[in-house]
Amino acid sequence: MAAVRETGSGGANAGIPENAVEIARRHLVQPWPVAGSVGAEARALIDDGEGVYITDGDGKRLIDGPAGMWCTNLGHRREELARVMYEQAMQLSYNTPWYTMNAPAAELARRIAAAAPGELSHVFFTTGGSSAVETALRFMQFYNNVRGRPDKKLILSRGGAYHGSTYLAASLNGRPRDRDWMDGTDDLVVKLSSPDPFRRPKGLDVNAFANLLVEEFRDRIAAIGADKIGAFVGEPVQASGGVIVPPDGYLQRIREICRENDILYISDEVVTAFGRLGHVFASGDVFGLDPDMITFAKGVTSGYFPLGGVVISERLLEELRRSNHPDAMFAHGLTYTSHPIGCALALKNLDILEDEVLAHAREVAPYFQTRLKTLEDLPLVGEVRGLGLMACVDCVADRESKNPLQLDKAVGARIDAHCHELGLLVRPLINMCVMSPPLIITHEQIDTMVAILREGISRTMEDLRREGLWQG
The missing domain is CATH 3.90.1150.10 (Aspartate Aminotransferase, domain 1)
Structure with a gap:
Protein backbone atom coordinates (compact mmCIF):
# COMPACT_ATOMS: atom_id res chain seq x y z
CA MET A 1 0.00 0.00 0.00
CA ARG A 78 23.02 23.72 21.73
CA GLU A 79 23.48 25.88 18.66
CA GLU A 80 27.28 25.57 18.68
CA LEU A 81 27.02 21.77 18.43
CA ALA A 82 24.50 21.96 15.59
CA ARG A 83 26.69 24.47 13.77
CA VAL A 84 29.75 22.19 13.96
CA MET A 85 27.77 19.33 12.43
CA TYR A 86 26.62 21.56 9.58
CA GLU A 87 30.08 22.98 8.91
CA GLN A 88 31.74 19.57 8.95
CA ALA A 89 29.07 18.10 6.68
CA MET A 90 29.65 20.90 4.22
CA GLN A 91 33.40 20.25 4.26
CA LEU A 92 33.56 16.44 4.46
CA SER A 93 30.48 14.38 5.26
CA TYR A 94 32.13 10.95 5.14
CA ASN A 95 35.31 9.07 4.30
CA THR A 96 35.98 5.35 4.27
CA PRO A 97 38.07 4.36 7.29
CA TRP A 98 39.41 1.26 5.50
CA TYR A 99 42.04 3.15 3.51
CA THR A 100 41.57 6.88 4.29
CA MET A 101 41.33 9.02 7.43
CA ASN A 102 40.13 12.44 8.51
CA ALA A 103 41.63 15.17 10.69
CA PRO A 104 38.80 15.45 13.29
CA ALA A 105 39.18 11.74 14.17
CA ALA A 106 42.95 12.08 14.64
CA GLU A 107 42.58 15.17 16.84
CA LEU A 108 39.77 13.64 18.89
CA ALA A 109 41.87 10.53 19.50
CA ARG A 110 44.68 12.77 20.79
CA ARG A 111 42.34 14.70 23.09
CA ILE A 112 40.74 11.57 24.49
CA ALA A 113 44.12 9.90 25.06
CA ALA A 114 45.29 13.01 26.93
CA ALA A 115 42.31 12.76 29.28
CA ALA A 116 42.57 9.00 29.84
CA PRO A 117 44.40 7.49 32.83
CA GLY A 118 47.60 5.45 32.83
CA GLU A 119 49.01 4.22 29.53
CA LEU A 120 45.77 4.52 27.58
CA SER A 121 46.99 6.23 24.44
CA HIS A 122 45.12 5.03 21.32
CA VAL A 123 41.46 5.15 20.32
CA PHE A 124 39.33 2.98 18.04
CA PHE A 125 36.06 4.78 17.24
CA THR A 126 32.74 2.98 16.95
CA THR A 127 29.08 3.94 16.53
CA GLY A 128 27.96 3.60 20.15
CA GLY A 129 28.30 1.75 23.43
CA SER A 130 27.40 -1.75 22.31
CA SER A 131 29.84 -1.64 19.41
CA ALA A 132 32.49 -0.19 21.74
CA VAL A 133 32.21 -3.12 24.14
CA GLU A 134 32.07 -5.56 21.24
CA THR A 135 35.25 -4.01 19.84
CA ALA A 136 37.08 -4.26 23.16
CA LEU A 137 36.18 -7.93 23.50
CA ARG A 138 37.17 -8.76 19.94
CA PHE A 139 40.46 -6.92 20.48
CA MET A 140 41.07 -9.07 23.58
CA GLN A 141 40.50 -12.20 21.50
CA PHE A 142 42.81 -10.96 18.74
CA TYR A 143 45.47 -9.95 21.29
CA ASN A 144 45.53 -13.41 22.85
CA ASN A 145 45.51 -15.17 19.48
CA VAL A 146 48.52 -13.18 18.31
CA ARG A 147 50.32 -13.87 21.58
CA GLY A 148 49.82 -17.61 21.14
CA ARG A 149 47.16 -18.02 23.84
CA PRO A 150 44.06 -19.14 21.93
CA ASP A 151 42.42 -20.58 25.07
CA LYS A 152 42.63 -17.35 27.08
CA LYS A 153 39.22 -16.02 26.03
CA LEU A 154 36.74 -16.27 28.92
CA ILE A 155 35.16 -13.01 30.07
CA LEU A 156 34.31 -12.20 33.69
CA SER A 157 31.17 -10.11 34.18
CA ARG A 158 28.84 -9.41 37.11
CA GLY A 159 25.23 -9.64 38.16
CA GLY A 160 23.40 -6.38 37.57
CA ALA A 161 25.69 -5.45 34.68
CA TYR A 162 24.58 -3.96 31.39
CA HIS A 163 27.09 -3.81 28.53
CA GLY A 164 25.02 -3.55 25.35
CA SER A 165 22.72 -5.20 22.83
CA THR A 166 25.11 -6.69 20.29
CA TYR A 167 25.57 -10.45 20.62
CA LEU A 168 28.85 -10.69 22.51
CA ALA A 169 28.31 -7.54 24.58
CA ALA A 170 24.76 -8.61 25.50
CA SER A 171 26.07 -11.98 26.67
CA LEU A 172 27.74 -10.12 29.54
CA ASN A 173 24.51 -8.56 30.80
CA GLY A 174 23.38 -9.57 34.25
CA ARG A 175 20.18 -7.63 34.86
CA PRO A 176 16.87 -9.40 35.61
CA ARG A 177 14.91 -10.31 32.46
CA ASP A 178 17.63 -9.29 29.96
CA ARG A 179 18.34 -12.87 28.99
CA ASP A 180 14.99 -14.55 29.72
CA TRP A 181 14.16 -14.91 26.01
CA MET A 182 17.44 -14.02 24.33
CA ASP A 183 20.44 -16.17 23.44
CA GLY A 184 24.07 -15.44 24.20
CA THR A 185 27.56 -16.88 24.18
CA ASP A 186 27.25 -18.43 27.62
CA ASP A 187 30.30 -20.61 27.04
CA LEU A 188 32.49 -17.48 26.92
CA VAL A 189 31.10 -15.62 29.94
CA VAL A 190 31.56 -16.23 33.66
CA LYS A 191 29.15 -14.35 35.93
CA LEU A 192 30.10 -12.99 39.35
CA SER A 193 27.98 -11.44 42.09
CA SER A 194 26.67 -7.90 41.84
CA PRO A 195 28.63 -5.41 43.97
CA ASP A 196 25.35 -4.04 45.39
CA PRO A 197 25.85 -2.97 49.03
CA PHE A 198 22.10 -2.39 49.53
CA ARG A 199 21.29 -6.06 48.96
CA ARG A 200 24.42 -7.55 50.51
CA PRO A 201 23.99 -10.72 52.61
CA LYS A 202 22.54 -10.14 56.06
CA GLY A 203 25.06 -9.84 58.84
CA LEU A 204 27.81 -8.33 56.71
CA ASP A 205 28.96 -4.74 56.91
CA VAL A 206 30.08 -3.06 53.68
CA ASN A 207 33.78 -3.83 54.26
CA ALA A 208 33.06 -7.51 54.85
CA PHE A 209 30.88 -7.53 51.74
CA ALA A 210 33.73 -6.07 49.68
CA ASN A 211 36.05 -8.77 51.04
CA LEU A 212 33.50 -11.40 50.05
CA LEU A 213 33.35 -10.07 46.49
CA VAL A 214 37.14 -10.01 46.19
CA GLU A 215 37.45 -13.56 47.53
CA GLU A 216 34.79 -14.74 45.08
CA PHE A 217 36.84 -13.16 42.29
CA ARG A 218 40.03 -14.88 43.41
CA ASP A 219 38.27 -18.22 43.91
CA ARG A 220 36.68 -18.12 40.47
CA ILE A 221 40.04 -17.45 38.80
CA ALA A 222 41.64 -20.27 40.76
CA ALA A 223 38.86 -22.69 39.83
CA ILE A 224 38.87 -21.82 36.12
CA GLY A 225 42.54 -21.05 35.64
CA ALA A 226 43.97 -17.66 34.74
CA ASP A 227 45.25 -19.14 31.49
CA LYS A 228 41.61 -19.45 30.37
CA ILE A 229 40.43 -15.93 31.31
CA GLY A 230 41.01 -13.08 28.89
CA ALA A 231 39.22 -10.12 30.46
CA PHE A 232 37.14 -8.67 33.24
CA VAL A 233 34.54 -6.11 32.10
CA GLY A 234 33.01 -3.80 34.67
CA GLU A 235 31.15 -0.51 34.86
CA PRO A 236 32.64 1.77 37.53
CA VAL A 237 29.02 2.38 38.54
CA GLN A 238 26.51 -0.18 37.30
CA ALA A 239 24.18 2.22 35.54
CA SER A 240 21.18 0.43 34.05
CA GLY A 241 21.44 -2.19 36.78
CA GLY A 242 20.15 0.42 39.23
CA VAL A 243 23.07 2.85 39.74
CA ILE A 244 25.04 0.39 41.87
CA VAL A 245 27.97 2.20 43.48
CA PRO A 246 30.50 -0.44 44.59
CA PRO A 247 32.17 -0.47 48.03
CA ASP A 248 35.18 1.80 48.42
CA GLY A 249 38.39 0.22 47.15
CA TYR A 250 36.68 -2.81 45.62
CA LEU A 251 37.44 -1.89 42.01
CA GLN A 252 41.09 -1.16 42.77
CA ARG A 253 41.46 -4.57 44.39
CA ILE A 254 39.87 -6.26 41.39
CA ARG A 255 42.25 -4.35 39.12
CA GLU A 256 45.27 -5.63 41.05
CA ILE A 257 44.06 -9.23 40.85
CA CYS A 258 43.61 -8.84 37.09
CA ARG A 259 47.16 -7.51 36.79
CA GLU A 260 48.54 -10.40 38.87
CA ASN A 261 46.82 -12.92 36.61
CA ASP A 262 47.43 -11.23 33.22
CA ILE A 263 43.70 -10.63 32.76
CA LEU A 264 42.75 -7.50 30.83
CA TYR A 265 40.72 -4.99 32.85
CA ILE A 266 38.10 -3.31 30.63
CA SER A 267 36.37 -0.37 32.29
CA ASP A 268 32.97 0.19 30.66
CA GLU A 269 32.50 3.96 30.87
CA VAL A 270 29.76 4.23 28.27
CA VAL A 271 27.66 6.01 30.92
CA THR A 272 30.17 7.40 33.43
CA ALA A 273 32.54 9.13 30.98
CA PHE A 274 32.31 12.70 29.66
CA GLY A 275 31.03 14.41 32.75
CA ARG A 276 28.44 12.16 34.35
CA LEU A 277 30.72 11.86 37.40
CA GLY A 278 32.32 15.27 36.90
CA HIS A 279 35.34 14.20 34.83
CA VAL A 280 36.10 13.18 31.26
CA PHE A 281 36.83 9.68 32.57
CA ALA A 282 35.83 8.42 36.01
CA SER A 283 38.15 5.38 36.07
CA GLY A 284 41.23 7.33 37.09
CA ASP A 285 39.89 10.59 38.53
CA VAL A 286 37.12 9.06 40.67
CA PHE A 287 38.16 5.44 41.28
CA GLY A 288 41.94 5.52 40.98
CA LEU A 289 42.04 2.90 38.21
CA ASP A 290 44.38 2.47 35.25
CA PRO A 291 42.49 -0.02 33.05
CA ASP A 292 43.87 -1.80 29.99
CA MET A 293 40.93 -0.48 27.98
CA ILE A 294 38.08 1.97 28.50
CA THR A 295 34.89 1.89 26.45
CA PHE A 296 32.89 5.10 25.98
CA ALA A 297 29.93 6.53 24.02
CA LYS A 298 26.80 8.55 24.96
CA GLY A 299 28.19 11.76 26.49
CA VAL A 300 31.08 11.97 24.01
CA THR A 301 28.69 13.82 21.66
CA SER A 302 25.97 14.63 24.23
CA GLY A 303 23.65 12.43 22.19
CA TYR A 304 23.75 14.70 19.12
CA PHE A 305 25.45 12.03 16.98
CA PRO A 306 26.00 8.25 17.38
CA LEU A 307 29.65 7.81 18.36
CA GLY A 308 31.59 5.60 20.74
CA GLY A 309 34.99 4.06 21.09
CA VAL A 310 37.65 2.12 22.94
CA VAL A 311 40.77 3.63 24.48
CA ILE A 312 43.58 1.05 24.41
CA SER A 313 46.76 0.82 26.46
CA GLU A 314 50.07 1.46 24.72
CA ARG A 315 51.38 -1.70 26.40
CA LEU A 316 48.94 -3.93 24.54
CA LEU A 317 49.74 -2.36 21.19
CA GLU A 318 53.48 -2.63 21.79
CA GLU A 319 53.16 -6.31 22.61
CA LEU A 320 51.30 -6.85 19.35
CA ARG A 321 53.93 -4.96 17.39
CA ARG A 322 56.68 -7.07 18.95
CA SER A 323 54.95 -10.39 18.24
CA ASN A 324 56.09 -13.07 15.82
CA HIS A 325 52.99 -12.46 13.66
CA PRO A 326 53.43 -9.01 12.09
CA ASP A 327 50.90 -9.85 9.35
CA ALA A 328 48.13 -10.90 11.76
CA MET A 329 45.10 -8.73 10.98
CA PHE A 330 42.58 -7.30 13.44
CA ALA A 331 39.77 -7.95 10.99
CA HIS A 332 37.27 -5.67 12.63
CA GLY A 333 35.80 -2.37 11.51
CA LEU A 334 32.60 -0.42 11.01
CA THR A 335 31.43 1.62 8.05
CA TYR A 336 31.06 4.64 10.33
CA THR A 337 34.27 4.18 12.33
CA SER A 338 35.90 7.62 12.88
CA HIS A 339 32.97 9.42 11.24
CA PRO A 340 34.14 13.00 10.52
CA ILE A 341 30.89 14.66 11.57
CA GLY A 342 30.70 12.74 14.83
CA CYS A 343 34.36 13.38 15.65
CA ALA A 344 34.15 17.10 14.84
CA LEU A 345 31.07 17.36 17.04
CA ALA A 346 32.78 15.45 19.86
CA LEU A 347 35.71 17.87 19.79
CA LYS A 348 33.37 20.84 20.30
CA ASN A 349 31.44 18.91 22.95
CA LEU A 350 34.72 18.24 24.79
CA ASP A 351 35.67 21.92 24.58
CA ILE A 352 32.39 22.95 26.23
CA LEU A 353 32.66 20.25 28.87
CA GLU A 354 36.18 21.22 29.86
CA ASP A 355 35.63 25.01 29.67
Missing part, protein backbone atom coordinates in the same frame (compact mmCIF):
# COMPACT_ATOMS: atom_id res chain seq x y z
CA ALA A 2 1.40 3.42 -0.88
CA ALA A 3 2.32 5.58 2.08
CA VAL A 4 0.24 8.69 2.72
CA ARG A 5 2.42 11.72 3.33
CA GLU A 6 1.08 14.35 5.67
CA THR A 7 3.05 17.52 6.25
CA GLY A 8 3.56 19.01 9.69
CA SER A 9 3.05 22.64 10.57
CA GLY A 10 6.54 23.86 9.69
CA GLY A 11 9.87 24.66 11.33
CA ALA A 12 12.25 21.82 12.14
CA ASN A 13 9.36 19.37 11.84
CA ALA A 14 8.29 20.45 8.37
CA GLY A 15 7.52 17.34 6.37
CA ILE A 16 7.01 15.20 9.49
CA PRO A 17 3.59 13.50 9.55
CA GLU A 18 1.14 14.87 12.09
CA ASN A 19 -0.14 11.36 12.76
CA ALA A 20 3.28 10.01 13.75
CA VAL A 21 1.81 8.03 16.65
CA GLU A 22 -0.48 6.03 14.40
CA ILE A 23 2.26 5.53 11.81
CA ALA A 24 4.55 4.21 14.57
CA ARG A 25 1.94 1.63 15.56
CA ARG A 26 1.81 0.42 11.97
CA HIS A 27 5.47 0.50 10.99
CA LEU A 28 7.99 1.28 13.77
CA VAL A 29 9.60 -1.46 15.86
CA GLN A 30 10.72 0.04 19.17
CA PRO A 31 13.71 -1.13 21.26
CA TRP A 32 13.04 -3.74 23.94
CA PRO A 33 9.45 -4.60 22.93
CA VAL A 34 7.42 -7.48 24.34
CA ALA A 35 6.04 -10.11 21.99
CA GLY A 36 2.44 -9.14 22.69
CA SER A 37 2.86 -5.65 21.23
CA VAL A 38 5.99 -5.82 19.06
CA GLY A 39 5.55 -3.70 15.94
CA ALA A 40 2.17 -2.45 17.12
CA GLU A 41 2.96 0.12 19.81
CA ALA A 42 3.67 3.81 20.04
CA ARG A 43 5.54 5.35 22.93
CA ALA A 44 5.49 8.90 24.24
CA LEU A 45 6.17 11.24 21.35
CA ILE A 46 8.86 13.83 22.07
CA ASP A 47 8.57 16.82 19.78
CA ASP A 48 11.04 19.41 21.03
CA GLY A 49 13.91 20.03 23.40
CA GLU A 50 15.77 22.96 24.93
CA GLY A 51 18.30 22.94 27.76
CA VAL A 52 17.20 20.41 30.40
CA TYR A 53 13.64 20.37 29.04
CA ILE A 54 11.78 18.38 26.41
CA THR A 55 8.27 18.86 25.05
CA ASP A 56 6.00 15.93 24.32
CA GLY A 57 3.55 15.52 21.46
CA ASP A 58 0.77 17.11 23.52
CA GLY A 59 2.85 20.22 24.17
CA LYS A 60 3.68 19.35 27.79
CA ARG A 61 7.08 20.63 28.92
CA LEU A 62 9.09 18.12 30.97
CA ILE A 63 12.41 18.05 32.76
CA ASP A 64 14.50 15.45 30.94
CA GLY A 65 15.27 13.37 34.04
CA PRO A 66 17.27 10.61 32.28
CA ALA A 67 19.04 13.02 29.87
CA GLY A 68 17.73 10.98 26.97
CA MET A 69 19.53 7.74 27.77
CA TRP A 70 22.30 9.05 30.06
CA CYS A 71 23.59 11.02 27.08
CA THR A 72 22.32 14.58 26.54
CA ASN A 73 25.00 15.89 28.89
CA LEU A 74 25.07 19.42 27.49
CA GLY A 75 21.30 19.59 27.13
CA HIS A 76 19.13 20.07 24.08
CA ARG A 77 19.39 22.66 21.32
CA GLU A 356 32.17 25.30 31.22
CA VAL A 357 30.43 22.17 32.42
CA LEU A 358 32.69 19.71 34.30
CA ALA A 359 33.29 22.12 37.16
CA HIS A 360 29.55 22.89 37.34
CA ALA A 361 28.72 19.17 37.39
CA ARG A 362 31.13 18.60 40.28
CA GLU A 363 29.65 21.56 42.17
CA VAL A 364 25.99 20.66 41.71
CA ALA A 365 26.32 16.86 42.19
CA PRO A 366 26.36 16.88 46.04
CA TYR A 367 23.20 19.00 46.06
CA PHE A 368 21.56 16.62 43.58
CA GLN A 369 22.40 13.60 45.75
CA THR A 370 21.37 15.29 49.02
CA ARG A 371 18.02 16.47 47.72
CA LEU A 372 17.15 13.07 46.22
CA LYS A 373 18.16 11.38 49.49
CA THR A 374 15.28 13.19 51.22
CA LEU A 375 12.88 10.86 49.38
CA GLU A 376 13.91 8.05 51.72
CA ASP A 377 11.31 9.30 54.20
CA LEU A 378 8.62 7.88 51.86
CA PRO A 379 7.59 4.36 52.96
CA LEU A 380 7.78 2.98 49.42
CA VAL A 381 11.43 4.02 49.02
CA GLY A 382 13.99 1.52 50.24
CA GLU A 383 17.09 3.44 49.23
CA VAL A 384 18.22 6.41 47.19
CA ARG A 385 21.77 5.87 45.96
CA GLY A 386 24.05 7.44 43.42
CA LEU A 387 27.22 9.27 42.55
CA GLY A 388 27.83 12.43 40.57
CA LEU A 389 24.77 13.22 38.45
CA MET A 390 23.33 9.73 38.39
CA ALA A 391 20.99 8.28 41.01
CA CYS A 392 18.40 5.59 41.61
CA VAL A 393 15.27 5.56 43.74
CA ASP A 394 14.83 1.90 44.70
CA CYS A 395 11.25 1.04 45.71
CA VAL A 396 10.65 -1.98 47.95
CA ALA A 397 7.73 -3.91 49.39
CA ASP A 398 9.23 -3.47 52.84
CA ARG A 399 12.52 -2.16 54.13
CA GLU A 400 13.27 -5.18 56.29
CA SER A 401 13.44 -7.68 53.43
CA LYS A 402 14.51 -5.07 50.82
CA ASN A 403 12.52 -7.10 48.29
CA PRO A 404 11.20 -5.34 45.21
CA LEU A 405 7.45 -5.12 44.94
CA GLN A 406 6.32 -8.55 43.80
CA LEU A 407 2.65 -7.79 43.08
CA ASP A 408 3.32 -4.84 40.84
CA LYS A 409 6.59 -5.01 38.94
CA ALA A 410 5.60 -1.92 36.97
CA VAL A 411 5.78 0.38 39.99
CA GLY A 412 8.53 2.39 38.28
CA ALA A 413 6.29 2.87 35.25
CA ARG A 414 3.46 4.02 37.53
CA ILE A 415 5.72 6.63 39.10
CA ASP A 416 6.89 7.72 35.65
CA ALA A 417 3.28 8.15 34.46
CA HIS A 418 2.42 10.40 37.40
CA CYS A 419 5.64 12.38 37.02
CA HIS A 420 5.01 12.82 33.28
CA GLU A 421 1.68 14.41 34.11
CA LEU A 422 3.43 16.70 36.61
CA GLY A 423 6.27 17.75 34.29
CA LEU A 424 9.13 15.27 34.73
CA LEU A 425 10.36 12.41 32.55
CA VAL A 426 11.66 9.49 34.64
CA ARG A 427 13.45 6.35 33.51
CA PRO A 428 11.55 3.44 35.12
CA LEU A 429 13.37 0.12 35.67
CA ILE A 430 10.86 -2.37 37.10
CA ASN A 431 10.76 -1.22 40.77
CA MET A 432 13.34 1.56 40.34
CA CYS A 433 13.43 5.11 39.01
CA VAL A 434 16.72 6.27 37.53
CA MET A 435 17.63 9.95 37.37
CA SER A 436 20.57 11.28 35.34
CA PRO A 437 19.70 14.79 34.13
CA PRO A 438 21.74 16.94 31.76
CA LEU A 439 24.91 18.17 33.45
CA ILE A 440 23.82 21.79 33.04
CA ILE A 441 20.93 21.38 35.50
CA THR A 442 20.66 24.11 38.16
CA HIS A 443 19.90 23.93 41.89
CA GLU A 444 16.42 25.32 41.26
CA GLN A 445 15.71 22.75 38.56
CA ILE A 446 16.88 19.99 40.91
CA ASP A 447 14.43 21.25 43.53
CA THR A 448 11.61 21.10 40.99
CA MET A 449 12.65 17.63 39.84
CA VAL A 450 12.72 16.25 43.40
CA ALA A 451 9.39 17.86 44.30
CA ILE A 452 7.71 16.29 41.28
CA LEU A 453 9.30 12.91 41.98
CA ARG A 454 8.08 13.06 45.58
CA GLU A 455 4.54 13.76 44.43
CA GLY A 456 4.72 11.04 41.78
CA ILE A 457 5.82 8.45 44.35
CA SER A 458 3.15 9.62 46.81
CA ARG A 459 0.42 9.23 44.19
CA THR A 460 1.75 5.78 43.32
CA MET A 461 1.57 4.75 46.99
CA GLU A 462 -2.06 5.85 47.07
CA ASP A 463 -2.77 3.82 43.90
CA LEU A 464 -1.16 0.68 45.31
CA ARG A 465 -3.02 0.95 48.62
CA ARG A 466 -6.34 1.53 46.85
CA GLU A 467 -5.77 -1.53 44.64
CA GLY A 468 -4.74 -3.69 47.60
CA LEU A 469 -1.25 -4.30 46.19
CA TRP A 470 0.71 -2.73 49.04
CA GLN A 471 0.00 -2.08 52.69
CA GLY A 472 2.90 0.21 53.52
